[in-house]
Amino acid sequence: MxxxxxxxxxxxxxxxxxxxxxxxxxxxxxxxxxxxxxxxxxxxxxxxxxxxxxxxxxxxxxxxxxxxxxxxxxxxxLVRTFQNIELFGQMTVRENVMVGMHTKSSCGMLSCALKTPWSVSEEHRIREGAVRWLEFAGITDLADVTSGNLPFGKGRLLEIARALAVExxxxxxxxxxxxxxxxxxxxxxxxxxxxxxxxxxxxxxxxxxxxxxxxxxxxxxxxxxxxxxxxxxxxxxxxxxxxxxxxxxxx
Amino acid sequence: MQFDQILQYSLSGLSTGAIYALIGVGFSIIFNATGIINFAQGEFVMLGGMFTLLFLETLKLPLWAAIPCAIVASTVAGLLFERLAIRPLRQATPINLVIITIGGSILIRGLAMLSWGKDTHAIPPFSGDDPIAIAGATILPQHLWILAITVIIVIVNRIYFYHTISGKAMRACAYNRRAAGLVGIDVHRMVLFSFIISSAMGSIAGIIVAPLTMTAYDVGIMLGLKGFCAAIIGGMSSGIATVIGGLLLGVLESLGAGLISSGYKDAIAFIILLLILFIRPQGLFGKAESERV
Amino acid sequence: MKRELLKFGVFAILVLLAPLLFSGGYLMNVLVFVGINTMLAIGLNLLLGNAGQISLGHAGFFGMGAYISGILTATYAWNPWFAMPLAAVVVGLLAFLIGFPILKLKGHYLAMATLGLGIIVFIVFNETVDLTGGPSGLSGIPNLTMGSVTFDSDVKNYYLIWGFTLMIVLFAVNLANSRVGRALRAVHDSEVAAKVLGVNTSLLKVQIFTLSAVISSLAGSLYAHTMTFVAPASFGFNFSVELLTMVVIGGLGSVYGSFLGAALLTLLPEFLRAAHDYDIIIYGGLLMLMVMFMPGGLVRGVPDLFRKLFRRGKESGHA
Incomplete structure (x- = not known):
């Protein structure tokens, strides 16, 4: 491997x-x-x-x-997590995991800004995927918390969920x-x-x-x-x- | 292209270059002690000239007394700037520091404009203006003053950084701020010191160049930026590398202006700046350092 | 998402109705500038607020848009509607090419490099006299036309500019809440983590820099066609700083914050006519005060302030 x-x-x-x-x-x-x-x-x-x-x-x-x-x-x-957890501190827990799905989606800047039907359906898919990983890590209840405010242990779980979202x-x-x-x-x-x-x-x-x-x-x-x-x-x-x-x- | 023409441009380039060098060393001292690029650095250069004018014309002091007073006044301004703008900053991210020093620079410039108006002012040369001939080129006594004072400051600087306790402490901060703090160096004090030293140096640069170029509330921007360019060429060293960077920039600029086009004179510095940042961000003489994550 | 649409709807209606409330050519003219500055601030904010990358050279891109449009239409008699996209493409291409080396730099170095770039562009505007008219400027730029309508009055210009501004607002709001917007904010918070998750951060930074430059160029073209005259003085370092001030005052990363910042900084000098020379002191002071006491900008700072005041009020009420 x-x-x-x-x-x-x-x-x-x-x-x-x-x-x-x-x-x-x-x-x-x-x-x-x-x-x-x-x-x-x-x-x-x-x-x-x-x-x-x-x-x-x-x-x-x-x-x-x-x-x-x-x-x-x-x-x-291949993904990794960090010793001193590197979260996107100003984004919510859900958004953090959604960034994890970056490689599994492909809408470009223009398509996103113009909200093409394609980008809308992709956004749905990303949202649903994020829910799945939040559940897996057991942090669904924290989905809308700003990740910078998480206690360390929960932050660790989020980092793992986010890395898993890369599949x-x-x-x-x-x-x-x-x-x-x-x-x-x-x-x-x-x-x-x-x-x-x-x-x-x-x-x-x-x-x-x-x-x-x-x-x-x-x-x-x-x-x-x-x-x-x-x-x-x-x-x-x-x-x-x-x-x-x-x-x-x-x- | 005549030899004496080139000599002439080089000579006058050297003295402007010396000014850039002094400003550049000021940039580097603050950067090394704090990690901040002080965008307001040029304003202390302007303050040096303007305060000299104030003491000279408004308070009727003789030149030899006006100059030290002006240096002290500008240094106090530098001290206040550190105390009032830099130290209270809670979220000292690079972007916030850039913004706050830009804000400070505009504020200082604005206050200078209110106090002294928008006119350019002349300051008398230190010892007459009879040109001196050197191998077919001529220079002014003020050029010699500039070069001499620069040399003295560079030497004093060297002695300070290598032979005094506080200078050594400052160098320790430059290498590793946290470690310096751990061995008992008062890092806050060193930051303040760095602002004091560099505003003093900036103001001296402003004072010695003022008789040649005149001074106005807005001379600080360009001089500051070119000083920064000198520091970048020198790899942000607070020693000889930046001095060479400044001299090099001064000469190139002077030759470019004289031989190619005077309109693009200011562009030369910025093109050099961009090229160095793109190709050799560690400076012309520095060694490449591995990036730490 | 619905809330975003609602916000946009309210904003758009206010914008469209404003001319009914504020009649008078002078004020309309000022509001046209608010529109142009809003576009510029949004463009810079995409870069600074979302991706965390500073630029002190955006006045240069603004100027290039204005000059390319101006020269093609005034000197070469092009149709403005062709000149505008061409200007945007040229500026975008330039930003894209210079973006790769420049965005490798970080923090202070990036600030200095963009500043240098802006100044070089400014010098070129001044020195290429044959092309730009030099320091005295370029005049005779035609107004935009649409069918039989020529945009030559303040009210017409108001609707023209704000039509574009609203489009940019919607564009930026959509982008912020999308895959790309999230990736940008991720770069801001932790570049290394974003990379590990597969975000090509260097390409993304160059892309947003390019987009931001294109928006500035568009604003520049519109500026040229509404003013019918451009001069280098409008595109210097001071204007780059003014744009930065708008973004910081309004609130980093907030689209409507950019509007607030632009509106405040455009209207303030108009109300302080008497204090004309004081404006740079005010900019400088505002920049410093905002960073020190309200780093989130007006959009976040003012609600916070109210919350605090309200809470304090309640507490003292109990006592």
Whole structure:
């Protein structure tokens, strides 16, 4: 599904990632973990086209997608969420999700401004689609709230609903549980499993080990920019190198 | 095309360029300390000239006394501007900052128009106006004053930024405002300082150029914009790069006006500005920096 | 959606009835300018309010529309109805081409670059004397005609200009509540998130910049044909700032706010005739005060103010 091949990233002399390779299987939930500064977010930024890597390749379903900008990746079915949720704060919850359906609609500027019958029917379709994703995320009651006023946990759900509206085949989540309380985290875990059951491949960076061990099918461990280990949650938990890396962290 | 003609244009270009350089460094100092492009920068240049006029003609002070008074008065205006317009701003988005500094610039210009009228005024040169001949070209003593004062200011600036505590603190702010705050630098104070320094520099530029070009309530717009252009060429550096940028701009403009067409003189600066912004937004001498998200 | 239509209907009726209430050529003439400025403010607001991209060069696009129409009709005797769309196409094409490099810039840099662009255009108006008549202007531009009607009186011009203005209003209202309008506002709030969702933000920004320039050009053409005379002074940096002031005062992103801002800034100097020279101080002061105390503009600020006053009134009533 997604293959990371020998990615290296150097920022002005500092090597953030070095020769990282792994593959993500279709329909899996894959967790990328590692101590702070391991390069997890950098890796995400490379996969999602926000940074361009120094060397290495990213393949999506066998095709080289390295260097493609995020908007092109979205059309190829790859979306992401952000650690510090990036909502469209001045728009309502519903409108946020409607923006998610951008690639699934096509009316141009003139057609929209002139309200052609085509644009009107498309608008209907977008509206109905948005309702569906709001329901899925369980935030239908908040549809007309300005998203900037949402509590953090609800904002996270909205960001997920909005990303789902793109109808992705693969979804990358950057620390989805950050800032959530334990109950919200539990619900999030269920939601992510539901997303996988819809046939969407999920890759997540996460610090909440309980969540990662609970929902991930496979785990990749990064440390200091290199891949330290890869395997099932059980294998990772028993890996002595991983344990050492984590214990060595708080010095 | 004669050699002495080119020399003549270059020489007079150098002195206007020095003015652009001073204004440009002022832009950069504020930008580096605060991330703000102060659209009102040019108005302090205008205030320098106009205050000199006020002290000279209305209060009958001699020139040597009028000039420092004018610098102090313009600097106080810069201080007030930061206190009254910049600091109270609650939503300091780039667009709001652009709008508020534009608003401030119009307001200052308007007040100057009310106080001094719409006429252009002359200020006497610092030491006579007997031309000096140099290799077939002539320059005025005021040109030499401009170049000398610019050199002095650039040196003082360098000493301030590299050899005093407050200058070093300001540089720390330029590198990383949050980190500077964390190590105990009073960032608000540095912002205020940056406005004080750059309004002082702007007013000096306005004062030394006034005997050559005359002064009026609306000279600030063009001078300010060209100073900005110098800063862009210099990659928003508050040091030598911007000075070179200013000199380069001054000379190009002077040659363009003399050899091609004087009507398009002002357009030259803006075409350079656009080209640099499009092709090398990091400035002519700067290194490309990776964009942070 | 129904509410939007209702709002538009009320607005349109008020506009159409206004000449019955305010007779007198002078006031009609001022209201013609309100119409032109409303178009311009809406055009700029699409860019600034919706997409969050500033332009300090819109007076240039306005001027180009006016000059292209003016020159083609006055010097080359074209039919104005052909000159107007041609001007719009030329200005649009230019905006589209320059849009790609210019809209890569952000914030302050974008402001400076558009400002520079505006000034270059202004200098060209002044210097190409053979074409534009230079600083003394271009005269003899014909009025628009429709069948046997020539738009040469204030009332006729009023209906001509406001006909176009109402179209632009409807156009902008529709756009704001559409797929494209949402994408634009998304770019404003978080460009990176918009990209991740598949919005081609750089293309979208260029498109809205182009549309905004075309609207300005159209307003320019209409201005030229109603005034029958154009001079560079109307298209300088000061006018770009005035447009910005209209948009900020009215309310960023609000179509009717643009009308309010345009109306206020066009009428204010007329009422302050005596204080003619004070107008730039007033613009400057208004800009600063609005950004500081009412960043949402009049359309949001005034209702907020009333709400606050009302609440305070109630509280003191209880006490």
């Amino acid at each position: 997604l293959e990371i091949s020998r990615i290296t990233q150097i920022f002005g002399g500092v090597t953030a990632l070095e020769d990282v390779s792994f593959a993500v299987k279709k329909g899996n939930i894959t967790g990328v973990i590692g101590p702070n500064g391991a390069g997890k977010t950098t890796l995400f930024n490379i996969i999602t086209g926000i940074y361009t890597q120094t060397s290495g390749t990213v393949f999506l379903e066998g095709k080289d997608i390295s260097g493609l900008p995020p908007e092109k990746l979205a059309r190829k079915g 992705p085949t693969i979804m990358l989540m950057d620390e989805p549980a950050a800032g959530l309380n334990s109950q919200e985290t539990l619900a999030l875990g269920l939601l992510i499993k539901q997303i996988r059951d819809m046939g969407i491949t999920v890759v997540l960076v996460e610090h909440d080990m309980e969540l990662v061990m609970d929902i991930c099918d496979r785990i990749v461990v990064l440390n200091l920019g290199r891949k330290l280990a890869e395997g099932t949650p059980r294998e990772i938990q028993e890996n002595t190198e991983v344990i050492a890396a984590y214990l060595g962290e708080d010095d």
